[in-house]
Amino acid sequence: MEISKNNETLVTTKHDYDRASELKAFDETKDGVKGLVDASVTNIPRIFHHKIDKDSSSTSTNINKLVVPSVDLVDIQQDPTRRKIVVEKIREASEKWGFFQIVNHGIEVSVLDEMKNGVIRFFEQDSEVKRELYSREPLRPLVYNSNYDLYSSPAASWRDTFYCFMAPKSPKPEDLPSVCRDIMLEYTKQVMKLGNVLFELLSEALGLNPNYLNEMRCNEGIVMVCHYYPSCPEPEMTLGATKHTDNDFITVLLQDHIGGLQVLHENSWVDVSPVPGALVINIGDLLQLITNDKFKSVEHRVVANHVGPRVSVASFYSTSFQPSTRLYGPIKELVSEDSPPKYKETTVQDYVEFSMARGLDGTSPLPYFKIGNVV
Numbered sequence: 001m002e003i004s005k006n007n008e009t010l011v012t013t014k015h016d017y018d019r020a021s022e023l024k025a026f027d028e029t030k031d032g033v034k035g036l037v038d039a040s041v042t043n044i045p046r047i048f049h050h051k052i053d054k055d056s057s058s059t060s061t062n063i064n065k066l067v068v069p070s071v072d073l074v075d076i077q078q079d080p081t082r083r084k085i086v087v088e089k090i091r092e093a094s095e096k097w098g099f100f101q102i103v104n105h106g107i108e109v110s111v112l113d114e115m116k117n118g119v120i121r122f123f124e125q126d127s128e129v130k131r132e133l134y135s136r137e138p139l140r141p142l143v144y145n146s147n148y149d150l151y152s153s154p155a156a157s158w159r160d161t162f163y164c165f166m167a168p169k170s171p172k173p174e175d176l177p178s179v180c181r182d183i184m185l186e187y188t189k190q191v192m193k194l195g196n197v198l199f200e201l202l203s204e205a206l207g208l209n210p211n212y213l214n215e216m217r218c219n220e221g222i223v224m225v226c227h228y229y230p231s232c233p234e235p236e237m238t239l240g241a242t243k244h245t246d247n248d249f250i251t252v253l254l255q256d257h258i259g260g261l262q263v264l265h266e267n268s269w270v271d272v273s274p275v276p277g278a279l280v281i282n283i284g285d286l287l288q289l290i291t292n293d294k295f296k297s298v299e300h301r302v303v304a305n306h307v308g309p310r311v312s313v314a315s316f317y318s319t320s321f322q323p324s325t326r327l328y329g330p331i332k333e334l335v336s337e338d339s340p341p342k343y344k345e346t347t348v349q350d351y352v353e354f355s356m357a358r359g360l361d362g363t364s365p366l367p368y369f370k371i372g373n374v375v
């Protein structure tokens with residue numbers, strides 16, 4: 001039996017098998033989901049069985065063929081008229097979708113390709129080498145495992161992950177995986193440059209001085225989270241990632257051509273379809289908090305696939321692992337008598353630790369930070 005916290009109510013999930021032992025046995029292989037696929041399983045173990053919400057599990061519910069907004073960043077530094085158009089598009093997307101894709105963002109396709117290849121090299125290297133790195137200690141410079149919330153989530157997801165803290169403190173090169181070290185450093189450099197531009201545009205979209213969010217140091221920290229979603233023999237029984245919101249300021253996501261990422265929009269799941277050369281940007285909980293709900297951190301998930309592996313690289317703008325006493329609350333320019341602050345101030349670390357302790361149970365921790373709520 002397992003107890004998971006879902007909003008204010010405790011939901012009890014009963015299993016007619018010894019789930020704890022099966023989770024432990026899977027974890028102890030240190031081979032992740034990829035290990036199961038390498039062993040040619042044809043039925044997925046029951047620890048991966050999800051109760052999938054049938055009403056919203058399929059994109060076929062998206063009958064209007066809604067498309068996640070796409071923003072072309074070409075010429076925004078030279079052409080003020082174009083910049084204005086782009087800022088307006090970003091404002092609308094951040095308010096209504098919490099997601100948008102960007103093209104002409106300045107990172108070359110060869111760098112994006114090499115980053116994805118680097119992730120594939122990591123996961124497809126010798127399992128002995130990977131086993132050495134497998135751990136559940138969240139503050140190691142490199143953490144590799146399957147399902148960070150394996151023991152607390154209602155069902156395991158069909159993916160393996162590694163992550164590294166790339167900024168503000170540069171990692172020691174020897175702490176990064178040798179098979180993708182160089183590209184991780186190069187890609188981070190470029191994502192950080194892009195991050196400065198994005199936070200300028202987001203500041204402008206909020207009607208603030210372009211430097212506002214960068215001066216608040218939203219751009220300072222990056223956790224690079226690299227996911228590997230192996231091909232799944234029974235994709236309809238599980239998910240690649242359960243419904244969640246991101247606990248950061250923004251996420252810059254590089255996905256490959258396979259697809260599977262979906263965003264919840266007006267009660268239906270909408271595919272974030274892969275666009276060659278594009279990056280997906282999504283608003284995280286902390287940006288929703290400091291914008292006093294003007295920008296939305298929206299739930300998303302990844303469906304499992306049978307044509308993978310699929311890889312993605314999520315660069316989380318967060319300083320969660322560099323303890324700082326800096327407090328983040330609703331931006332004073334965005335609150336007024338008519339629109340009073342909705343959230344308490346929090347450090348990034350407190351927010352993220354609270355969120356991680358809850359796991360990906362599908363509900364956002366943001367309501368717990370509302371004024372009047374006791375955390």
Ligand SMILES: O=C(O)CCC(=O)C(=O)O
Nearest residue numbers: 225227255261302312314
């Ligand atoms: O792999 C993806 O497309 C999404 C990953 C994601 O949502 C996350 O890392 O928070």
Ligand SMILES: [Fe+2]
Nearest residue numbers: 244245246300
């Ligand atoms: Fe996410």
